[in-house]
Structure formats: C-alpha cells, structure tokens
Amino acid sequence: MQALEEIKVLELSRTLAGPYASMLLGDMGADIIKVEQPEKGDDLRHFTPPSWNEESCYFLATNRNKRSIAIDLKSPEGKEIVYKLVKEADVLIENFRTGTLDKMGLGYETIKEINPRIIYCSISGFGRTGPERFRAGYDLLLQGFGGLMSITGEPDCPPAKTGLSIADLSTGLFAVYGILIALFARLKTNKGQLVDASLLDSQVALLNHMIPGYFATGQPARRHGSAHESFVPYQAFTAKDQDIILAIPNNRLWEKCCRALGWEDLLEDFRFVTNDERVRHRAILVTIIQERVSKWESNEIFKLLDAEGVPCGPIHTIDQVVTHPQVLARDMILEVNHPNVKNLRLPGFPIKLSDTPAIFKKHPPLLGEHTEEILRELDYKNEDIQFLKKIKAIE
Structure with missing residues (x-):
C-alpha cells in the first residue's frame, strides 16, 4: 500500500516547481495526470543541455510516475476535458502567471464551483497577493530578489547563485507540504481550499536565523564562501x-x-x-x-x-556521488525503463517509509502518451477521440 493511493492530481504546471511537487506526490502513490500543450508540451522538455537520446534531463528527472495528456486549453473542447478531470480530482497544481487561468476560466473560483472538495495549489514567483503579484518569476530572479544570492559566494566576489535551482525545488517541497495539510484538513471539513505557494515566500522562509539575526544586530548577513558566519572552522x-x-x-x-x-x-x-x-x-x-x-x-x-x-x-563531484556505496545502499539511484532512453538513471526517493514506501511505477511520459487512455476513463468514445484529434483539441 502507498499513502496517497486513490488521490488524483491534475497537473497544469510547467518547468520545475510544480512538476517537482506533483512528482513527489506521485512517488507516494497519487495518480498524476499531467496536462501538456499539444506539439510543444511542458517547457521543461526543451531545457537542454543536458539531453539523453534527445530527451531533456530536466524533464526526465522531474516527471516520473505521471501520465501525460496533451490538451489545447484555449479550445472549448479542451477546456471541457479539463472540467471533467476536475470533477474527479483531489488536487490541482498550476503555476501560470497570476490571473492567466482566471481569464481562461480555470481559476480557483471557477474550479471550486465544479468541485468544492478540490485542493487548488497555485505556484508563482511572487504569490497571488501583494504589489509584485503579476511579475513573472524564475529561479535565478527569486534567488536574487529573496536574498539568497546576497549570502552565496566568496566575500570578495560578486553574488552567486546556488549550483541547483533551489528556489524552484524548495517551493515544490513547500507546495507538497501545503497540499498534504489541505488534504488532512479536508478530512475534517469535507471542503477543499486554495494553497498559495511562491518562490519568494520559500526563499524568505529559508533565510531562517538570518532574519532575527538582522533585527537583533542591524547588520545583514554577508557572504562567507564555504564558511559559516557562526562557527569556525x-x-x-x-x-x-x-x-x-x-x-x-x-x-x-x-x-x-x-x-x-x-x-x-x-x-x-x-x-x-x-x-x-x-x-x-x-x-x-x-x-x-x-x-x-x-x-x-x-x-x-x-x-x-x-x-x-x-x-x-x-x-564529491557528481560522478563520485552517484557511485558511492552509501548512496547506492540507500537506493538513491533508480534504474528506469524508458521507451527512448536505454539504461535511464534518475535520483531515487529521499524518504524511506517502512509501511507505505515510495514506488517507481511509470517512466517520465512521452508527450500525450496517455491521452487516449485518460479520455476513455472519462467515457469518451473512439469517435469522440478522433474528432478531438481532428480539430486539434488534443494530441
């Protein structure tokens, strides 16, 4: 058994924070239906280099345990499919710029009328409120805006970004935390709610002791390279x-x-x-x-x-990490069967649960790989599916 079996997640997110959050839910048993744009798909499919047999390594690392359906959200027929998926979903995750889905008829107020029990997780750069809410947000931008770059790097060098997309990935983790809290609350109230997660809020939260440290001393934390401001050596x-x-x-x-x-x-x-x-x-x-x-x-x-x-x-360098006996003993390198990538290796599951473990079930999907399968689950007939393909509402 897995802890999130029978939980259905509708993913309308792209790039990293949203897909990372949904993947973590999928690892614990949730059914993740990833809605992608026909022909192009998730932007992350085109984040290269690096690539592996023409598949983006970014996408491969962030989209296991999902099913992909390619829908044109701007078409009435495509939107109708989403509405039907919403009726059956427990969670919806989206990371469009603030206001975009409202204009498309897919915002929270519309969706909760269709399914009052749905947990609607909205991920953005700056959050859904405040004077900066309409700004686009990317990992690098928020590492700077949220203060992280001011404390990263050598003291006598310019500010530096972290070696990975920490703003995106940490926001994905916080989003999962919010979603699980909302699901737990729903057990008591039988009602869904809006989960508003942002890259900015996540970075401010991660500043941790540096915030009271500033108010205590009046001095903002500085860059110390690999060193720590509070301990030596x-x-x-x-x-x-x-x-x-x-x-x-x-x-x-x-x-x-x-x-x-x-x-x-x-x-x-x-x-x-x-x-x-x-x-x-x-x-x-x-x-x-x-x-x-x-x-x-x-x-x-x-x-x-x-x-x-x-x-x-x-x-360690990355090659030393992925071959280290301790990493291998912890099952942190997954061997994955993929239709386009032979001997695919992905990061494993970081949390080990004794009774409800994470399980690998599905390779990172090809674009629209499960479109027909999902539509049939919604009782679409073959002739309906062929018509939707003909008018390019699906792929």
Whole structure:
C-alpha cells in the first residue's frame, strides 16, 4: 500500500516547481495526470543541455510516475476535458502567471464551483497577493530578489547563485507540504481550499536565523564562501590531494579535532579557546589550518578524525556521488525503463517509509502518451477521440 493511493492530481504546471511537487506526490502513490500543450508540451522538455537520446534531463528527472495528456486549453473542447478531470480530482497544481487561468476560466473560483472538495495549489514567483503579484518569476530572479544570492559566494566576489535551482525545488517541497495539510484538513471539513505557494515566500522562509539575526544586530548577513558566519572552522580546506570539509560547530569537537591531528598548540592559544574567539580571529585560524591541512593526504585526516567522531569528509563531484556505496545502499539511484532512453538513471526517493514506501511505477511520459487512455476513463468514445484529434483539441 502507498499513502496517497486513490488521490488524483491534475497537473497544469510547467518547468520545475510544480512538476517537482506533483512528482513527489506521485512517488507516494497519487495518480498524476499531467496536462501538456499539444506539439510543444511542458517547457521543461526543451531545457537542454543536458539531453539523453534527445530527451531533456530536466524533464526526465522531474516527471516520473505521471501520465501525460496533451490538451489545447484555449479550445472549448479542451477546456471541457479539463472540467471533467476536475470533477474527479483531489488536487490541482498550476503555476501560470497570476490571473492567466482566471481569464481562461480555470481559476480557483471557477474550479471550486465544479468541485468544492478540490485542493487548488497555485505556484508563482511572487504569490497571488501583494504589489509584485503579476511579475513573472524564475529561479535565478527569486534567488536574487529573496536574498539568497546576497549570502552565496566568496566575500570578495560578486553574488552567486546556488549550483541547483533551489528556489524552484524548495517551493515544490513547500507546495507538497501545503497540499498534504489541505488534504488532512479536508478530512475534517469535507471542503477543499486554495494553497498559495511562491518562490519568494520559500526563499524568505529559508533565510531562517538570518532574519532575527538582522533585527537583533542591524547588520545583514554577508557572504562567507564555504564558511559559516557562526562557527569556525566550518568550511572547505584543500588537502594535499583534494578539497575536504571540516565541520566543527562547538568547543568539544574543536578539542577532539586538535588532539587527533596533533594541534595541541592551538588549544593553548587564547585566540582559539572558544568558538566566539575563533570566529573573532577567523582569518588567522583559517590560514593556520589551511597551511597544516595542505601537508596531509585527505584519507589520513579522515581516518584520524572519524575515529574521534569529528565531522569531516570529501567534496564529491557528481560522478563520485552517484557511485558511492552509501548512496547506492540507500537506493538513491533508480534504474528506469524508458521507451527512448536505454539504461535511464534518475535520483531515487529521499524518504524511506517502512509501511507505505515510495514506488517507481511509470517512466517520465512521452508527450500525450496517455491521452487516449485518460479520455476513455472519462467515457469518451473512439469517435469522440478522433474528432478531438481532428480539430486539434488534443494530441
């Protein structure tokens, strides 16, 4: 059994945040019906490079466990199909610009009249209220607007984006959180509701301690590269053979680290006795540690520190991550059968549930792969389907 079996999700979203959210629901058993534009499909299908046998790796990574139906939402016949799907759906996820679906007759007020129990999740860049609500929102834009880029990168370099689409992906996670809360609330009220998730809100939420930190000090957080503003040493260093991480957030671990590596002299230096002093003398201490670490092979450091329980480790490249025994032991690389991509590999399921686990059931769909199948479930006859194809309401 899966936790979300018998939950039907209608996905009207494109690119990353919405599709990522629906995929996570699909992994836990929900039936995801992905509505795509005929001929073109989800914009994510065209996000290349990288591609694999002409399939976008972005799309492949974000659309497993779904069925694709290609519908022209601007045609009356196509819209009627959506209305029929809405009647049977538990959740609708969309990420059109604010106001777009309202004009098309697919906004929340219209949809809840058709199905009062539906959970309508609206994902946007800036949210559905406020002075910026009509602005387009993309991951990079919101990493900047939401403050994330101001704290990412080296101190003496321009602001940097994260190496992945953190604004989109985190918003997808928050959207799933909101959807599950709304489904739980529906058990009590028997009514659906609007879930309004935005990239901006997600980034502000992720600033976490930096918000009260600003109000406490009057100083906004700054960029520290791989280092941490509150702990030293807590950053990357370069050993003789590779870059490594030392993550030492308290005095107990600092003492263990120094004794394990023979750095007792640092324990006797008043500048480094407490974490507050180490932060105050950050530049001096980091220079000393870097000079010493550079003379060691990384495995020598890891062996000594691991024996004392001091957090440390390598900075892996992607190829090292996907072949690491721990990653493989956690089933974090899925082997997928796909009609166009031989030996497809995808990220696995990050949450392990003992009784209702995530299960891989469907490969990332081809555009419109399930159009006829879904229409037949809605009691469309063969002649109806052929007519809809003829007028290009479906593909």
